[in-house]
Amino acid sequence: MRAKKSLLILFALICAVGVIAGSYLAGTSRARDDLRLQGQRQLQLMAPDLQSLLQKYETLPFVLGFQPDLIEALAYPSDARAISRLNSTLKTIQQQANVGAIYVMDRDGLTIGASNWDLPLGFVGKNFSYRPYFDAALRGRAGRFYGIGTSTTEAGYFIAQPVYGNGSAGGPVTGVVAVKISLADFERTWRSSDDAIVLADRSGVIFLSNRPDWIYRSLTPLDAATERQLAHTQQYMGKTVTPLSGQPDLFVTQSVGQLGWQLMLFPGQSRVLRAGLQWALAAVLLLACAALAGWASHQRRRRLEERLASRAALQKAELELNDKIVERTQQLRTTNQHLESKYAKLQETEHLLRSTQNELVQAGKLAMLGQMATGITHELNQPLAAIRAFADNARVFLERGQGEQVAGNLGHISEASARMGAIIGQLKGFARKDEALGTVELAASVRASAFLLESEFRRHAVTLDIDVGVDNLKVTGDSVRIEQVLINLLRNALDAVEGAERRLVAIHLARDGDSALVGISDSGEGIPARVAAHLFEPFFTTKPSGKGLGLGLAISSSIVQAMNGQLTAHNQTGGGARFELRLPLQHQGA
Structure with missing residues (x-):
């Protein structure tokens, strides 16, 4: 049965190939006849014009x-x-x-x-x-x-x-x-035609054509007598007449003039091939339609048989499905209860994690305040001593009745008090526990962080170079936590240049595409290769015992990531390290 089916398929394929080949040959033959007829009509229109020109000057x-x-x-x-x-x-x-x-x-x-x-x-x-x-x-x-x-x-x-x-x-x-x-005008006119047009003499030598490489080529090889005649009359002086290679076999011709000239037109072979392919394609489409119709009829019979079989199978499956639904429902109910219990524990764990993280950030801030305590105390002692001195002087001037000097001392006391208030206000804002997100202007945060560490830099004789030339860079985040990150990076830079010959820390604010970039660089020894891979890991530190727990950079990286930002570090070409804080800019109207 299978062998008989294979033979039927092979016979059908052979018949299909025969039909397609026959259609191709019929199409090309029909196209050749049509092209010959069209070419003859075209020559009948062209020949009188050429004949008229030759006769025009005959007299x-x-x-x-x-x-x-x-x-x-x-x-x-x-x-x-x-x-x-x-x-x-x-x-x-x-x-x-x-x-x-x-x-x-x-x-x-x-x-x-x-x-x-x-x-x-x-x-x-x-x-x-x-x-x-x-x-x-x-x-x-x-x-x-x-x-x-x-x-x-x-x-x-x-x-x-x-x-x-x-x-x-x-x-x-x-x-x-x-x-x-x-006769050059005729040659130029013929160039607009896609078909090859030639004018040949009685010897078959082409002397006019819209194909430049055909000119002075012969349709057939010339005999010796003709070559001698052409050489004697110098008809084609300086031109070597060679047979035309690859001459198309489809052409039409018509005699013109009194010298036995032949006006010839060679229709394009591409149209013959295109016509044959179109006929063959039509045959393919008809055969494909017939094959699809037969296949559809066969499939329809198979579908009817499958439908009857599937109806019986569905009835059996329906009974089995009802039993499975009851079993699966009970399993899903048990699984759902188990998931609800796990979800409650997961929420409780997440709440504990967030609380611990916030406490850790707050502890980091308080630890940083403790590290800055010496500098802040020195910064507050100076205005306090000034206030005491100006107050004593004011009492003496008051006893003497020197009012102008009293007013001047009171003004100095007011300025010193204002500076103490600014320092204390900055410390209170930095120490508060705030998690509210809002619009943060980075230039203000940079200045505030530098202000809190100003005394530390003066005390250690370190130059702090601040460049916030790009103002109005706003991000969405917590200003207190951003300042905590900046203060931590500035303190690390201060520690890095402690033993350096040239003590310089620079903070630079710039815009990089859709992000704000804060770069903090130092003139220290840079980051060792063994340290770079563990730089942001918790409890990893290169400082001596008692100077840090190794949580500063880990907390800072966590804070920046929570605001969809990025904290990176690398060594500079000229020496020293550079930390870069990158935060997405707030869109207008956000």
Whole structure:
């Protein structure tokens, strides 16, 4: 059964290939016939135009043969005035008739006058006795010839007629007058056609075409006699005529002119191939439709059989499903209760974790305040001592009645009190436990953090360079926690330059795309390679015992990550370390 089915499929495939191949051959044959018919019609429109041009100037040399100026110049070739009148007459007629050139030759073929006498490549003094048209006109017949000019190297169609000495036909022939006509306009017109168009002489040599590489190629190999004739007449001077290779077999032709010319058109083979492919594609589509129809009928029968089988299976599955639903429902109820219990424990753990983290951050702030206590105490003692001194002086001045000095001392007391208030207010704001998120202006946070550590930097003789040239950089976060991070980074930088020869800490605020960037750099020894990998780990520190627990950078990194930011560190090229705090900028209207 399987072998029989395979044979049927193979037979169907062979028949399909045969139908497709037959459709392709029928399409190409039909297209060839249509193209031949179209090409013949096109040639029937083109040939009369070319024939009309050739006949248009047929009588011009005959009429010129009776011009008195031509007859007189041939009779007296040594008369300069007669030759001058001849040249002037020929030039005027050439311009009016719009031909390539008009020239007169004596019986020996020597040109005595021409319309182009004043041009560098003029015909005067040239001998054309080897041209067939000269020999025919000298015998009293019209001479016709197409070839490349030996003087100008420009191809053209030549028509020649005899000039009679007595001014009447039948008298003695004293010379020949010839007219050169250019056919270049036809060649330019043909270039707009997609099909190849050629004009070949009686020997099969192509001399006009819209395919430049076909010109001066022969349709068939030339015999020796023809080659000798072309060499003698110099018809295609300087051109080597070789057979045309790869000549299309589809063409139409029509005779033109009196020299046995053939006007030929080669329709594009692509249209034949396209037509064949279209017919083959149509056959493929028809066969595909037939195959789809057969396949659909077969599938329909199979679906009916499967539907009956599936209906019985569904009834059986329905019974089994009801039993499983009851079992699964009980399992889901038990699992749900278990998940609810785990979720409650998870919420409790998360609440404990957040509370511990906040307490750890607050402990970090208080520890930092403890580290700054010495500097803050020194900072507060100075204004307190000043207040005591100014108060004592004011009492003495008051007893003496010197009011102006009393007022001055009171002003100094007020300024010192204001500075103490600013320091204490900054400390209170930094020490408070605040978790409210809001708009934070980073420039203000940078200045506030530097203000709290100002005395520490002065006491350790460290230069603090603050650059907040970019104002109005706002982020969403907690100002107190941002200041905690900045103070921790500034204190680490202060510790890093403690033993350095050049003590400098710089803080720089800038905008980087959609983020605000705070860079804190120092002139210390930098971050050792073994430390860089563990820099932000809890309880990892390089400071001596009693100077830190190793929680500062870990807490700072946690705070920054909670505000969708990033805290990084690296060594600078010129020496020292640089910590970068990057926070996303607050969008306008947020």
